[in-house]
Amino acid sequence: MLRRDFLKAAMATAVLTATRPVQAKETLAMSKANFADVDGQHIFYSVHGAGKPLLLLHGGIDPDSFGSNLAELARGRQVIAPHLQAHGRTPDTDRPLRSETMGDDIAALIGHLGHGKADVMGYSLGASVALQTAIRHPDVVDRLVLVSAAMKQDGFYPEGVAAFKQLEANATTLGPSVKASPLGKAYPDVDWTNLFRKVGDMTKRPFDWSADIARLQARTLLVYADADAIRPEHMVEFWKALGGGQRDAGIDGSLRPANELAILPNTTHYTLPVEPMLPEIVERFLGAALKAAG
Numbered sequence: 001m002l003r004r005d006f007l008k009a010a011m012a013t014a015v016l017t018a019t020r021p022v023q024a025k026e027t028l029a030m031s032k033a034n035f036a037d038v039d040g041q042h043i044f045y046s047v048h049g050a051g052k053p054l055l056l057l058h059g060g061i062d063p064d065s066f067g068s069n070l071a072e073l074a075r076g077r078q079v080i081a082p083h084l085q086a087h088g089r090t091p092d093t094d095r096p097l098r099s100e101t102m103g104d105d106i107a108a109l110i111g112h113l114g115h116g117k118a119d120v121m122g123y124s125l126g127a128s129v130a131l132q133t134a135i136r137h138p139d140v141v142d143r144l145v146l147v148s149a150a151m152k153q154d155g156f157y158p159e160g161v162a163a164f165k166q167l168e169a170n171a172t173t174l175g176p177s178v179k180a181s182p183l184g185k186a187y188p189d190v191d192w193t194n195l196f197r198k199v200g201d202m203t204k205r206p207f208d209w210s211a212d213i214a215r216l217q218a219r220t221l222l223v224y225a226d227a228d229a230i231r232p233e234h235m236v237e238f239w240k241a242l243g244g245g246q247r248d249a250g251i252d253g254s255l256r257p258a259n260e261l262a263i264l265p266n267t268t269h270y271t272l273p274v275e276p277m278l279p280e281i282v283e284r285f286l287g288a289a290l291k292a293a294g
Contacts, residue, residue, distance in 0.1 A: 033089075038108035039101075044089035045082040045109065049074030053118040054286065055106060055133075056081045057126030060199050062183060063088030065123050065273045072279035073121075076287070080118075082109060084129060086195050088187050097198045099125075099207075103132030110140045119286055120218075121145035123273045125199070134220075135212045144218040145282055148228055148269050151241065152208040155234035167200030213241040221260045221285040223278065225267035235263070260285055 032047045048070060056079050059065040063083045066073075073079050084102050086092035095101060106129060110118050120141050122130030127149035134141040150156055156164075167174075175193025178184045184192060220242055224235050239245050242259040249256035262281050264272060272278065 036109055036112050038112045039105045040095070041085055041093060041105050042091055043082050043085075043105060043109055045080055048079040048081065049077055051077035052286075053078045053080055053110075053113070053115050055110065055118050055120045055130075057084065057106065057120070057122035057130050058087065059124035059126055059273060060203075061087070061178070061195065063187070064183075065126070067274040069274055069276075069279050072276075073282065075279075076283060077119075080109075080113070082106065084126070086190070086198060088190065091189075092191065092194065092198070097202045099128040099132045099202070100136065102129040103134075103136050106130070106133045107137035107140045116140070117142040119143045119145070121147065121282065122149075123147040124149075124269070131209065134216055134218045135209065138217040141218045143286055144216070144220040145223065145285065146220065147223045147278070148225065148230060148272055149222065149238070150230055150234060151210050151213055151238050152234075153206045155230050155238070157229065157231055160229050164200065164203035167203060168197050169200075171196035171200060210237075210241055213238070214243075216242070219258050221262065221282065223262045223264065223272070223281065225269055225272040225275075226263050226265050227268045228272070229269035235261075 034045055034047065036043050036045060054073065054077050056066065056070060056073065058081070066081075070079060070081060082105075083090040085095065085097060085105065106120065110116075117140055120130045120133055120143075122128070122145070124147070127146040130144060131146055131149060131151070134144045153161060171193050174196045175191075178192045178196075179190075184190070222235070222239060222242070224230060228235070236245060239259075239261045243257040244259055244261055246257070247255055264275055264277055264281070267275050
């Protein structure tokens with residue numbers, strides 16, 4: 001990937017959120033904002049709606065990744081939206097950014113809130129954190145929704161992996177640019193250059209969680225864009241690791257797997273979290289559990 005193309009891609013989040021901070025603030029005004037001191041972190045979280053809890057984990061850099069879809073998801077349940085370490089209103093610590101330790105944070109937050117088990121949904125970076133929460137703490141995760149998730153580093157296109165490896169070096173360019181953007185103005189306390197450095201340090205590291213996928217206890221929904229940053233071959237590989245794509249489900253559907261896969265048309269990695277179809281698909285998956293329990 002050419003450097004100028006990488007910079008455009010890395011800035012896509014800030015550009016796409018230029019009209020979303022107003023939505024986020026309007027949603028926040030209708031919620032209860034809190035901090036929890038758990039796992040050695042001072043975690044900000046907001047609470048929206050009422051009902052069965054859903055922990056909603058944002059993507060990298062942008063804590064308002066879901067835009068107005070947060071309010072849509074909260075129509076039929078309680079949505080708890082934490083800011084991950086060093087993002088938004090959650091301050092950074094000396095700890096490196098890792099999906100595993102942030103997954104521990106989310107499990108600790110669920111315990112702090114006294115929910116026992118909760119549904120967990122994450123997008124991109126948040127999907128990795130949600131996945132690690134379910135892998136490392138199966139006792140606190142009921143259903144799991146992974147939006148644009150990879151189970152190993154080569155799930156991304158090669159140019160994406162190359163871009164991850166350049167992120168630390170480009171932090172001094174990207175940080176000030178985001179600081180001057182609407183996203184930066186919405187969160188003036190974030191050290192954006194440091195955040196890009198720490199995200200770069202995390203994303204450049206090879207990972208392979210495929211051995212853990214078959215042992216997942218939480219029923220899982222995978223959601224991808226049809227023009228995602230994740231290779232379609234990897235989507236299928238992930239789906240098969242969850243037990244999908246093995247056989248015809250049969251006329252009565254009795255042989256279909258417990259887990260689910262959705263690929264949304266006319267979407268990209270950057271538009272997927274705000275796609276209006278997303279809450280409907282997620283609610284159908286999560287709502288099935290509520291109907292069964294009722």
